[in-house]
Amino acid sequence: MGRTGISNPILRGFNPDASITQVNDDYYIATSTFEWLPGVDIYHSRDLVNWDLVASPLQDGINVNLRGNEDSGSIWAPHLSFAEGRFWLVFTDVKSRGQGLDALNYIISAEDVKGPWSEPVFINASGFDPALFHDGHHHYFLNMLHDYRPERDQRFAGLVMQEIDLPTLTLKGERRHFFTGTDLGVCEGPTLMKKDGYYYLLAAAGGTGYSHAATVSRSKDIWGPYETSPFHPLLTTKDDPTNPVQKAGHASFVQAGDEWFIVHIMARPLSLQRGHCPLGRETGLQKIEWIDDWPRLANGTHWPQMVIEAPKIARGVTQRSDYSERIDFADGVLPPSMKTLRHSLSSELSFDARPGYLRLHGGQSLGSLHEQSLLARRWQSTSFRAETQVEFSPRSFQQIAGLVCYFDTNNWQYLNVSFDEELGCKVLRLDISDNGKWVLVGKRPIEEQEAALRLGVRVNRNQAQFEAAKIGGAFVPIGEPTAADRLSDDYVKELGGLSFTGAFVGICAQDLDDHSSFADFRYFDYREFPGECA
Template identity: 40%
Template sequence: MTLVANPILKGFNPDPSILRVGDDYYIATSTFEWFPGVQIHHSKDLVNWTLLTRPLDRVSQLDMRGCLDSTGVWAPCLTYDKGTFYLLYTIVHTKDHFKDTHNYLVTAASITGPWSEPIYLNSYGFDPSLFHDDDGRKYVVTMTTDFRKGHSRFAGIVLEEFDMKMGCCAGEPKLIFKGTELGWTEGPHLYHIGKYYYLLVAEGGTFYNHAESVARSISIDGPYEEMPGNPLVTSRDRPDLPIQKAGHADLVQMQNGEWAMVHLCGRPVDKHCMLGRETSIQNIVFDEDLWPRIKGGGNAPRTFFESPFDAMPAGLVDIHYTFDGPRLPVDFQTLRMPLGEDVLSLKARKGYLRLYGKESPNSTFTQASVGRRQQAFKCTVTTKVDFDPSWYKHMAGLSYYYGTRQYYYLRFSHDEVLGKVICLLSCDNGKHDEPFEPVVVGDATSLYLRVETDYGIVRFFYSLDGKQYIQYGQDSDALRISDDRLDNTAFTGAFFTLSCQDMTGFGKSADFAFLHYTELE
């Protein structure tokens, strides 16, 4: 047995769906506007997890060009039946009063793919999941939305039978559960355990009132009774708990017959979760009335999980990424779309990542930007960029990025009076600023750039030789690179991005030699 500290997937890894196939465990999480879509982590011991693949790797499966921040891929569901992996996901185009949400299914014989072209399911709402019943029949459960005045915008959970031969849902959708008094009912998962069908749903909204509720029925189409003492897990009204925002959960049975539950969570610093929404895990037992409960009692998320496996938890990450392979390292993603050779090249200069400058950091179309998640409160990120800007519309550098309306950008650029300069572009909820005076770097064509985070503080550094680093500007506010700084429809997390802009439209290029990511705590 090994005690595992929560969260098990640190940094932006929300809406977990867990699956066991034999001795292998997989967790799929949401990726929103980041491409490729859906992260799948793998583990043998529920202790150490490795990012394995991202299945939605082509535009025919995932077209997000023009999608706003925190839209794109929501709440995947990963299942397996008779030699086939199934992945359901939502592509969200709008997330305000009207929610334009389209649900799809892809399949694969191997978890690493290739994954099929998508099968369209419906557009009732979001968070679809696929349930494989014991009799071989399959069902899709989805939350449904309602935009009308006087109606709940989260209108309940609908059930449809899915016909794999026809490649579509068959029959009329049936509303099987309206939710509890907590409201905001979403993220449904169905299970057939013993004589009951259990329905788990996320409720309360995905911020500090988040929760996971349970209902059950003898029949798959209801009626469903609510679990006494709901919710199963929540942090609401307990700001002292280190694990907050607990909800959006999924169950898995381990090899020894015991149960575990993964769920979304956040770890706030001064009420801001800079690492985004993460994934934790809890031990689950069934009480004498056959309701699932957190082991040890109560519904507060525990900070440790008892894994039945003996394993040594991995330590802090210290990794030096180079660009001498045919593909980007697996930890990197791009915004909204795959970047072709006209934007991103690993061939143009051997051993370097070349980015051809495209649109501004505020664009929801073509950004020449690649990013890696922040997964520790204290970390250092360093890169070297070769760039020869000749206009202020030429920029390249290292960004501390949440979205198009929230970032810091340590950039190498040009000023018509000063010449080549280092400067910081700040965007706070859409308000732009350049808080510090530019630093002249003479005729330099190479710079080393560094970002250091220390919980609520972020610092920026530069070097001309890669040895002596000089802080640029003053300590700055890292809390704003978080969901909590924006509104209740911001759902992603902090990235460190390598970026290049040429807002003249002629594709001025920058070459990046490496990215070094070091966790300090």
């Protein structure tokens, strides 16, 4: 009897740049989080199919400070490994993305993946997407080299490597160039693996969008020269625009028994002709085979598949397909799915001020790069409904609270409670920011006796309908449907920007006056619609 198939992605919704490592029968994947905290999501599995979020080591005020970092900056492409009885996490904190590129590289470590993690050690800022390679008791720090000089044709100046002393995390010896790239150009996310006498260099290339790819080169000597695989590239959909798996690249090897796989970036456009991808870049799984000591996708092509045969270690496992969750704030805890922007809300959030509720004090505007009071979770489907209950007593139009669908500081859709001085009462507003242009989509007065309101949004692929209800009453639409697919990196790119994240939905509060107002939220519910997932 044949094995059942599993569907990609294995990590749904905004989980890019997967770095996988194995410790005995346990597998761990680390993914990028950019400006969202806690930073670097680490997932655990024993079957490569179902994954649990078990750690997010980067915490505001402890080992990272993201305040002021621009959209889609901050935490890029972590690398997770295990050596000398410890987990090692390498990450980049991108402070600026201009020609100079301030990309600060750090390493932290822990005996247990759940922590405690060590204090970060700064290594260098020569480029982004660094990694560690452990070759017995020799350890190497590899990275790409960024060239800021305007007279150069490109910013990529090759891959470099240097030995590193793990106990002290001190670089030693000389930094050496060891690879100049392939015909696909810039190498990102380089990782090394040793197998059967060869060093295999796996790297991302071709940018981060629809031309993305993964390449493989090998050498008998760690310092090269490296020859490029005859199966080149290993992975891409650049030449396959109707494949439901798009933007394939940035991969990482893993062995499971006698089988080999790669985890890789992928995205699912709403239309097969390379439409928008509001779920962002996700993590897929593909089986590989070895031909004359070269890896190749097991399907004999370089095109990834949406459905693959389940790994042998996953025999009998049912793949999770629904990520719905309801958060009752009376429990006084937040699940690991909930994240904040650039800081931890340590002083803005309270479960004790009003038992049974989460109190959120008004912070800076949704356009702020510093201290927003926003708590949200990633979209993991393009067919879902989110809902919350809020009590809020604004005294000014500058005091705002509600339910938000958020991509970045310039692109969001916000159903909020505020105050209108001309009407002399609270109002319910639907405001959107489209590439930084704020537009009022809908508004209605709130009756004085409506102390609490339920706010909701129903996302159906490329549209979102916001709605509201009195307690005990039926939901009614607020404004016309909005363009949900504009909360995507593709839309930002069409307008001349460059972004790498995905859409989130959650709750937030702003006080653009004296920061004295607060809103009380009773629950947050995220409910996917089975069979309608993107």
